[in-house]
Amino acid sequence: MDDQGCPRCKTTKYRNPSLKLMVNVCGHTLCENCVEMLFVRGSGNCVQCDTPLRKSNFRVQLFEDATVDKEVEIRKKVMKIYNKREFDFPSLRDYNDYLEQVEDIVYNLTNNVDVENTKGRMEQYQRENKDIIQRNKAKLTREQEELEELLLLEQQSNEQRRLEVLQEEQRQLQAKRKSKQTLLDELEQSKLPATILLAQHKVRAAQLETQIEQQKQNVKPTSLFSTGIQIGQTVSLQPLPRIQEVLYQYKPLQVETYGPPAPDLEQLSRFGYLNHVRAAMPQDTAGGYTSALACYRAIQDAFNGLFPIRD
Amino acid sequence: MFHNSSQKKFWTFKNEDELEQMRYMANEKFRRKALESGKPGIGDFKFLDRHEEDALFRHYERRLLDFCNAFKPAMPKSVVGTAIMYFRRFYLNNSIMEYHPRIIMLTCAYLSCKVDEFNVSSTQFVGNLLQESPAGQERVAEQILEYELLLIQQLNFHLVVHNPYRPMEGLLIDLKTRYPTLENPESLRKSADDFLTQAAMTDAGLLFSPSQIALTAILNSASRAGLKMESYLTECLGLKEDKETLSKMYDSMKRMKTLLKKYELPKQEEVNAYKHKLERIHAEFATSSNKRKRGYEEDGHVAKEPRLTEEDWTDEDLL
Numbered sequence: 001m002d003d004q005g006c007p008r009c010k011t012t013k014y015r016n017p018s019l020k021l022m023v024n025v026c027g028h029t030l031c032e033n034c035v036e037m038l039f040v041r042g043s044g045n046c047v048q049c050d051t052p053l054r055k056s057n058f059r060v061q062l063f064e065d066a067t068v069d070k071e072v073e074i075r076k077k078v079m080k081i082y083n084k085r086e087f088d089f090p091s092l093r094d095y096n097d098y099l100e101q102v103e104d105i106v107y108n109l110t111n112n113v114d115v116e117n118t119k120g121r122m123e124q125y126q127r128e129n130k131d132i133i134q135r136n137k138a139k140l141t142r143e144q145e146e147l148e149e150l151l152l153l154e155q156q157s158n159e160q161r162r163l164e165v166l167q168e169e170q171r172q173l174q175a176k177r178k179s180k181q182t183l184l185d186e187l188e189q190s191k192l193p194a195t196i197l198l199a200q201h202k203v204r205a206a207q208l209e210t211q212i213e214q215q216k217q218n219v220k221p222t223s224l225f226s227t228g229i230q231i232g233q234t235v236s237l238q239p240l241p242r243i244q245e246v247l248y249q250y251k252p253l254q255v256e257t258y259g260p261p262a263p264d265l266e267q268l269s270r271f272g273y274l275n276h277v278r279a280a281m282p283q284d285t286a287g288g289y290t291s292a293l294a295c296y297r298a299i300q301d302a303f304n305g306l307f308p309i310r311d
Numbered sequence: 312m313f314h315n316s317s318q319k320k321f322w323t324f325k326n327e328d329e330l331e332q333m334r335y336m337a338n339e340k341f342r343r344k345a346l347e348s349g350k351p352g353i354g355d356f357k358f359l360d361r362h363e364e365d366a367l368f369r370h371y372e373r374r375l376l377d378f379c380n381a382f383k384p385a386m387p388k389s390v391v392g393t394a395i396m397y398f399r400r401f402y403l404n405n406s407i408m409e410y411h412p413r414i415i416m417l418t419c420a421y422l423s424c425k426v427d428e429f430n431v432s433s434t435q436f437v438g439n440l441l442q443e444s445p446a447g448q449e450r451v452a453e454q455i456l457e458y459e460l461l462l463i464q465q466l467n468f469h470l471v472v473h474n475p476y477r478p479m480e481g482l483l484i485d486l487k488t489r490y491p492t493l494e495n496p497e498s499l500r501k502s503a504d505d506f507l508t509q510a511a512m513t514d515a516g517l518l519f520s521p522s523q524i525a526l527t528a529i530l531n532s533a534s535r536a537g538l539k540m541e542s543y544l545t546e547c548l549g550l551k552e553d554k555e556t557l558s559k560m561y562d563s564m565k566r567m568k569t570l571l572k573k574y575e576l577p578k579q580e581e582v583n584a585y586k587h588k589l590e591r592i593h594a595e596f597a598t599s600s601n602k603r604k605r606g607y608e609e610d611g612h613v614a615k616e617p618r619l620t621e622e623d624w625t626d627e628d629l630l
Binding site: 272275 | 483487549
């Protein structure tokens with residue numbers, strides 16, 4: 001976001017990284033201050049494209065490219081009208097055709113192509129499908145409510161669990177403190193020797209520990225997986241189809257060099273080629289150079305392309 | 312390696328006629344362009360003919376070789392070979408009348424130093440132009456940098472050139488290892504070297520693969536020394552059965568030898584006469600084409616002023 005500045009006051013964006021850019025329905029950006037200044041009367045014209053705008057239509061920019069924000073706004077408005085679902089359509093093809101229509105409309109409105117025509121189409125659709133739109137709106141709100149309820153429930157159960165854990169810990173701390181206190185009291189008052197008292201105290205502490213351990217083991221088993229499926233519900237799994245394919249066979253690379261075959265790097269010394277090449281000095285071998293490499297390259301170059309190419 | 316190189320795919324041709332055709336087309340293209348530019352007083356006699364172009368080309372090629380041989384620090388042979396090959400390839404598709412050879416030859420040498428990793432800075436490079444003042448050398452350096460991109464473009468960005476020097480070394484090693492019949496292959500080295508240098512001044516590099524040129528060099532020097540080497544081809548290269556390939560190879564070797572024999576350095580008086588013509592043509596057409604050879608300074612960039620001092624330095628300044 002820092003590479004583009006406000007088109008009006010230009011420098012203020014760099015100086016003030018906390019400054020936000022606002023986008024309007026025409027797709028052009030202005031920083032907060034400029035919005036305040038230009039739209040002090042509530043309405044005015046855009047700086048770059050001169051379309052009449054209202055101050056209330058400015059939203060904080062979420063995306064780096066202002067055109068994306070513009071499209072998001074337009075899409076929200078269009079989807080309020082075009083809110084049919086997949087099962088409203090008899091076949092997948094129809095649903096896809098419908099979706100393509102919607103995309104066309106959004107594209108036209110975003111890029112200012114054929115705006116009147118598109119708006120006319122939208123109004124016509126709205127009129128024709130008023131009741132379906134209403135029904136779907138109601139369904140949507142119902143679904144959202146259900147989702148919110150679920151979320152709330154989850155939050156509540158999380159809170160409860162947290163509280164329980166806290167309380168447990170408190171109780172354990174208190175129990176420990178009590179047993180220490182009893183030890184001290186007994187040491188003061190009782191007539192038994194100190195070693196026996198210490199042994200008794202140790203036994204009590206061990207008992208407490210096992211109690212705590214047992215409580216930790218008694219975790220209530222949940223009934224739901226995190227994805228929402230009930231534990232114990234049978235899900236039908238069909239055996240996956242076996243795909244039989246041809247196994248990969250390694251074939252070494254064959255290269256056509258148009259010449260007699262050159263000996264391999266390893267065979268060079270065996271055949272005595274290396275006797276005729278200058279030996280590698282110690283400072284050359286440090287880098288991994290061997291005289292065989294130079295010899296190999298010279299031989300390869302000599303044999304490469306020696307024979308005329310068959311056309 | 313050579314078998315999948317761009318040299319084999321794009322810059323190896325079948326015969327000399329094809330090369331001649333390409334050069335002829337380049338010549339024609341320039342003539343048409345010049346006539347279309349509508350300058351008054353153009354007659355056909357003003358343009359260079361093919362054989363005149365050839366003579367000038369050979370002359371400048373010779374200058375390039377001398378420049379590279381006199382270069383300090385000493386230029387490796389492969390760099391020289393690459394420079395000459397660039398020069399040759401460039402004038403296969405372009406006419407001498409359009410781009411003056413003395414600039415192109417320096418650019419070729421400069422580019423080949425870079426490509427072959429023979430590190431020379433541009434100041435060091437133009438420092439070898441002994442006849443120039445330092446200011447003149449700087450001007451030349453700027454010109455070279457201007458023409459560099461054009462050169463690379465005209466080479467179709469195929470910058471790797473396979474020279475016959477390493478194949479020759481490889482063949483000598485092979486001879487020493489597998490061919491005891493020949494007692495001292497080292498004795499062949501000198502005359503084979505000379506053969507290769509001469510071959511670089513012909514079209515051999517554009518017609519044959521570098522290993523074929525190296526083999527021809529060695530066989531030639533062996534036959535000059537009176538040594539018989541035919542059995543090397545049949546035994547060691549495994550061509551005993553393959554009579555067809557053997558005969559084809561002998562064929563190409565013969566063609567190469569004829570190419571070398573045909574080469575001759577042009578006479579000085581002819582060269583001077585043609586040079587005058589060339590200078591006149593360049594003076595008329597070159598400055599009007601507004602030397603914007605800077606391919607990388609496209610629109611939106613502040614261009615430098617046109618340099619009117621283009622033709623200030625002459626050929627004699629080179630050596």
